[in-house]
Amino acid sequence: MRPAPTLSSAFLQPAGEALPQPLLALRKQRGTALVDMPLPTRKTENWKYSSKHLKLSDELASPLPAGSASTSVAEDGYRVVFRNGVVDSEASRLPQVDGLSVQRFADLPDADATALAERLDNTLDSKATQMARLNSARFEDGLLITLKPDTVLREPLFIVHEVTASASGSAYPRIYVDAARHSQMTLVEEYLSSGDESVMVDSVTEFTVGDGAQITSIRLNVEGQNVQHIGATGVRQQRNSRFESHCVGFGGPLRRHDLQLRLEGEGAECKLNGVVVTQGKQHYDNHTCIDHMVPNCNSEETYRNIAADESHAVFNGRIHIHQDAQNSIAEMNNKNLLLSTGAEIDTKPELEIYADDVQCAHGATIGQLDKTSLFYLVSRGIDRRDANVLLTMAFINELVKQIPVEQVRDSANERLNQFFDHTFREA
Amino acid sequence: MLSIKNLHASVEGKEILKGINLEIKAGEVHAIMGPNGSGKSTLSQVLAGNEAFEVTSGEVTLNGENLLELETEKRAREGIFLAFQYPVEIPGVSNLQFLRTAVNAMRTHRGEDEMNAAEFMKLAKKVSQQVDLDPAFLKRGVNEGFSGGEKKRNEILQALLLQPKLAILDETDSGLDIDALKVVSDGVNALRAEDRAILMVTHYQRLLNHIVPDYVHVLAGGRIVKSGGRELALELEERGYSWLGVEDEEAAAH
Ligand SMILES: Nc1ncnc2c1ncn2[C@@H]1O[C@H](COP(=O)(O)OP(=O)(O)OP(=O)(O)O)[C@@H](O)[C@H]1O
Numbered sequence: 001m002r003p004a005p006t007l008s009s010a011f012l013q014p015a016g017e018a019l020p021q022p023l024l025a026l027r028k029q030r031g032t033a034l035v036d037m038p039l040p041t042r043k044t045e046n047w048k049y050s051s052k053h054l055k056l057s058d059e060l061a062s063p064l065p066a067g068s069a070s071t072s073v074a075e076d077g078y079r080v081v082f083r084n085g086v087v088d089s090e091a092s093r094l095p096q097v098d099g100l101s102v103q104r105f106a107d108l109p110d111a112d113a114t115a116l117a118e119r120l121d122n123t124l125d126s127k128a129t130q131m132a133r134l135n136s137a138r139f140e141d142g143l144l145i146t147l148k149p150d151t152v153l154r155e156p157l158f159i160v161h162e163v164t165a166s167a168s169g170s171a172y173p174r175i176y177v178d179a180a181r182h183s184q185m186t187l188v189e190e191y192l193s194s195g196d197e198s199v200m201v202d203s204v205t206e207f208t209v210g211d212g213a214q215i216t217s218i219r220l221n222v223e224g225q226n227v228q229h230i231g232a233t234g235v236r237q238q239r240n241s242r243f244e245s246h247c248v249g250f251g252g253p254l255r256r257h258d259l260q261l262r263l264e265g266e267g268a269e270c271k272l273n274g275v276v277v278t279q280g281k282q283h284y285d286n287h288t289c290i291d292h293m294v295p296n297c298n299s300e301e302t303y304r305n306i307a308a309d310e311s312h313a314v315f316n317g318r319i320h321i322h323q324d325a326q327n328s329i330a331e332m333n334n335k336n337l338l339l340s341t342g343a344e345i346d347t348k349p350e351l352e353i354y355a356d357d358v359q360c361a362h363g364a365t366i367g368q369l370d371k372t373s374l375f376y377l378v379s380r381g382i383d384r385r386d387a388n389v390l391l392t393m394a395f396i397n398e399l400v401k402q403i404p405v406e407q408v409r410d411s412a413n414e415r416l417n418q419f420f421d422h423t424f425r426e427a
Numbered sequence: 428m429l430s431i432k433n434l435h436a437s438v439e440g441k442e443i444l445k446g447i448n449l450e451i452k453a454g455e456v457h458a459i460m461g462p463n464g465s466g467k468s469t470l471s472q473v474l475a476g477n478e479a480f481e482v483t484s485g486e487v488t489l490n491g492e493n494l495l496e497l498e499t500e501k502r503a504r505e506g507i508f509l510a511f512q513y514p515v516e517i518p519g520v521s522n523l524q525f526l527r528t529a530v531n532a533m534r535t536h537r538g539e540d541e542m543n544a545a546e547f548m549k550l551a552k553k554v555s556q557q558v559d560l561d562p563a564f565l566k567r568g569v570n571e572g573f574s575g576g577e578k579k580r581n582e583i584l585q586a587l588l589l590q591p592k593l594a595i596l597d598e599t600d601s602g603l604d605i606d607a608l609k610v611v612s613d614g615v616n617a618l619r620a621e622d623r624a625i626l627m628v629t630h631y632q633r634l635l636n637h638i639v640p641d642y643v644h645v646l647a648g649g650r651i652v653k654s655g656g657r658e659l660a661l662e663l664e665e666r667g668y669s670w671l672g673v674e675d676e677e678a679a680a681h
């Protein structure tokens with residue numbers, strides 16, 4: 001038997017020494033633990049459909065040179081710009097809000113860095129997020145966002161993650177959000193790229209959501225066709241907190257997002273919406289996992305995949321209701337639309353229920369556009385393209401409308417239109 | 428206006444229309460009656476361009492133009508409108524958006540400016556009152572959860588908005604209560620004009636009291652077996668189809 005391929009040692013040489021000592025030490029320790037890390041293969045359950053798209057050549061191990069990138073949705077308002085995983089303070093505009101602090105990892109005093117080092121990775125299941133461990137060994141910078149109790153941020157905070165692909169390499173953006181009790185915030189993460197050399201983005205964002213806090217996380221993935229993106233988001237929720245996630249992603253050679261939530265305090269609730277659109281030979285893989293650890297929590301999850309041409313979308317939604325989590329309500333719904341016979345969608349709901357008093361519902365469907373509906377629309381003189389667009393939008397409209405930030409909705413709609421122009425062009 | 432010659436059509440390899448001949452002139456109203464399964468809806472769908480049905484021979488021209496060569500949307504823009512026997516429910520597409528897209532597609536085709544949302548809303552409200560449909564129905568998904576009668580009124584609403592040259596009404600009177608029948612017939616009568624024609628499929632003579640046809644045809648076994656004036660409808664109502672030598676379709680199949 002051939003030994004499983006391991007991560008090349010080239011990946012274990014982090015760049016950027018500007019971090020405080022405790023974080024450098026953490027990085028080193030995580031790196032050591034990665035030596036001989038087997039890479040995901042077809043036999044790795046959580047990478048079954050995606051391992052063949054994961055290309056980790058040594059060129060990709062290099063850090064990326066500095067550069068500037070493309071247009072963002074964040075034209076006005078608060079924003080922090082990451083370039084190739086490093087915060088660009090000059091391009092950032094930070095709010096002066098009492099109770100809010102947004103700090104670069106590099107600027108943290110040692111004591112704070114020590115406290116952070118103890119918490120990093122705590123929201124993620126390390127076994128299920130192999131590539132997030134690489135981020136922990138490689139991050140060059142990062143952002144610590146802290147909300148003091150009762151702090152309410154009225155405007156969204158945009159994080160613009162840009163990568164400049166003028167040479168091959170990889171970037172490791174990292175964010176840690178600590179939202180204390182009854183604080184509120186909307187965080188928009190936008191992933192962009194410029195240039196067309198082959199690059200990899202390995203991002204990790206973590207949230208700890210205190211009692212009664214309300215966090216909305218929006219994620220827009222619109223990088224180029226040369227960008228592999230493997231991202232993980234980890235969330236831990238305390239009593240009566242609410243976490244809302246809206247992910248909109250357009251495909252690439254590999255897009256992978258692991259979203260893991262732990263409902264640890266009674267009365268916590270989460271709502272996860274996701275829209276994925278793929279075309280050409282693109283690949284997109286969403287893995288979500290919700291752990292109901294305690295009684296009386298709600299989770300609601302709605303994901304939609306649309307795959308055209310020869311693209312491939314994957315949805316794996318796991319809900320784990322622990323033994324003590326009586327009176328849990330968990331709803332998961334995944335619908336999929338195939339726009340061509342060459343496209344493929346794999347969906348797998350995974351329910352593990354150990355409590356007996358729970359309400360769980362899950363549904364997954366895969367279908368095509370309905371011919372009768374299409375005929376009805378065109379029989380009214382409606383253009384065939386427009387009819388297809390109406391029917392496709394009908395499939396995701398609800399989710400797009402719910403995105404609470406207008407710029408993101410507009411940007412998503414604009415991207416969708418490009419997708420429609422490509423997919424429903426006149427034959 | 429519409430000329431159908433020896434039209435044959437099949438679905439899934441089974442021949443349904445077996446040589447239809449029909450001439451409809453501008454200004455005329457034609458009624459088609461006939462037993463269940465005789466091919467009335469098939470004829471309607473074929474005229475509108477449903478690709479589920481294959482035309483195997485024959486020709487259809489609209490004002491001299493070969494209709495069968497045109498795609499469905501082009502036929503609609505040339506003035507063909509089909510009120511479906513079973514209007515399609517499309518959740519997620521709002522009725523208003525659907526109607527406005529359709530009206531604007533027609534306007535663009537005619538070289539007119541598109542209507543903006545406000546202008547269209549005004550028009551749509553007016554026309555929904557004409558068919559006695561609460562404007563709240565404009566906000567719902569296309570036909571989504573509409574009752575049978577509401578769906579039929581929504582079809583007439585579309586006809587009134589799109590102002591077709593040839594309106595084909597496939598059992599638009601079925602499932603309507605007496606008041607709704609009046610509303611729908613008034614709507615259809617409002618469409619009657621010198622330069623338009625109406626082809627309506629119905630099982631009931633009562634509709635023909637409201638919309639008086641110039642001709643009545645009996646479609647049976649995929650052919651038109653008898654044509655006459657409106658008195659034919661009365662006769663059919665009284666005597667059924669058997670005196671025409673038309674068997675029950677089910678029985679004919681055995
Ligand atoms: N998509 C289809 N697949 C198979 N058979 C079909 C299809 N559509 C119609 N048919 C068959 O064609 C025949 C004619 O159907 P059609 O709907 O045209 O009848 P109709 O005259 O409109 O009847 P009704 O009065 O009940 O509406 C029927 O035997 C029907 O079962």
Ligand SMILES: [Mg+2]
Nearest residue numbers: 467468469512
């Ligand atoms: Mg019928």
